[in-house]
Amino acid sequence: MNIAVLASGRGSNFQAIIDGIKDGRIKNSKIVVLITDNKEAKAVERAKANNIPVEFVDYREGREVAERRIKELLDRYKSDLVCLAGFMRIIKTKELLEGYRNKIINIHPALLPSFTGMHAQKKAFEHGVKVSGCTVHFVDESLDGGPIIDQACVYIGDCKSAEEVEERILKEEHKLYVKVVGMFAEGKFKIEGRRVIYQKAP
Numbered sequence: 001m002n003i004a005v006l007a008s009g010r011g012s013n014f015q016a017i018i019d020g021i022k023d024g025r026i027k028n029s030k031i032v033v034l035i036t037d038n039k040e041a042k043a044v045e046r047a048k049a050n051n052i053p054v055e056f057v058d059y060r061e062g063r064e065v066a067e068r069r070i071k072e073l074l075d076r077y078k079s080d081l082v083c084l085a086g087f088m089r090i091i092k093t094k095e096l097l098e099g100y101r102n103k104i105i106n107i108h109p110a111l112l113p114s115f116t117g118m119h120a121q122k123k124a125f126e127h128g129v130k131v132s133g134c135t136v137h138f139v140d141e142s143l144d145g146g147p148i149i150d151q152a153c154v155y156i157g158d159c160k161s162a163e164e165v166e167e168r169i170l171k172e173e174h175k176l177y178v179k180v181v182g183m184f185a186e187g188k189f190k191i192e193g194r195r196v197i198y199q200k201a202p
């Protein structure tokens with residue numbers, strides 16, 4: 001399975017996928033490209049350290065142009081699965097969404113449909129929920145609203161700050177993302193309405 005990763009920043013989820021491939025939790029897979037909108041991203045260093053090609057996409061000419069380039073890159077690298085890992089742009093063009101329908105996945109640091117958008121951990125902390133977590137979902141036209149693939153719960157009732165919540169959830173993100181990517185490599189997900197059903201290859 002050829003995996004393309006899109007990241008804008010720190011890239012700890014990207015690193016988790018790299019590690020998951022190395023230690024065999026994700027089988028028969030290769031990260032074929034890191035696509036970024038930020039040349040300074042820590043994710044770029046991680047890619048270089050692991051001999052993963054890096055492609056920069058410039059958003060200064062607008063979203064349409066940038067997403068056309070992303071689609072071209074995904075095609076060129078023959079991507080089977082596209083993992084958004086802290087990619088700070090919303091994918092909106094029909095060409096990219098339809099071209100990679102049910103192949104683009106994202107990790108969100110809350111139990112969707114609660115706390116969509118930015119700063120989900122802070123929103124959960126301030127709301128006072130005792131349990132939050134993370135969600136891996138398909139990317140569609142909605143904001144963090146695509147069909148849910150898997151979730152992990154994290155108890156945050158005793159956290160003293162939003163940063164503590166963030167830290168606690170991040171650890172689970174790394175495990176959940178590797179688990180889900182590993183499942184893609186060994187089977188397929190079927191979508192019935194909003195429900196995502198897994199079929200492991202015989």
Ligand code: GRF
Nearest residue numbers: 010011012013086107108109
């Ligand atoms: C993670 O919390 C992820 O859930 C969110 O953005 C953050 C990215 O962190 N979408 P990293 O770049 O993977 O370290």
